[in-house]
Amino acid sequence: MAQEEQTGQADRLDIPRHLQYSEDHVWVDDSVEPAVIGITEYAAEHMGDIVFVDLPQVGTRVEAGDELVQVESAKAVEPVISPVAGTVKYVNHEAEDDAAIINDDPYGEGWLVKVELDDDLPELLDADEYAAIIRK
Template sequence: MSATLDIDVPRHLLYSDDHVWVDEHVEPAMLGITQYAADQLGKLVFVDLPDVGTHVEVGDQLAQLESAKSIEPMISPVAGTVRYVNNAVDDDAEIINDDPYGEGWIVKIELDDDEPDLLDAEAYEKHIQ
């Protein structure tokens, strides 16, 4: 039995190959890292957030995640302008480990018009197995 079966992959979200989730059902779109990514990183101790107003393209580094094990970039799967950052994760990065799809969101981005090339939940589950 694969350990990934214990990973929560909400059906209403879209996902990148780099383990970033996107909720396009809210304006501006909300982004964070998946439970899989949080589990792989281990206990997060610091998040370097972008400045509000920063414009990002697909593939740009959006944030930097620091755990006891490693420092990893959060790569943007979408193009747009950062409208909000989650100051709660700035104060306590472990919120991301505890609730990656809720209180642990990282940024909200006003998307550019182009459609992002993202995976649905089923495709993401296959990607992490």
């Protein structure tokens, strides 16, 4: 039964095809410069109502695997792990002011940071690969 619930949930979630994903439920849009990063709808739903986000300072250097952002919900405080290396160029002050936009629009207004990427982009998942992971 639990497997069926997860599969059904994965099928109804929005997983935009133009984005790339990490196994940590973080999306990257590297079709624009600087690249935009946020958490997936799957992550936002599992966290519940997001009430606070602690964003890095502009100019912060991150490596893939570093904690990039901390997100607090009614359920827990979770780190957002950077799937890429680069320098933070912009942070979403609207998400700082009203973290609920992350739940409401995780792929749009709920973006977290924009990062100028290093040349070597790590291997990320496409939409189909990511959907397969959240179905498990």
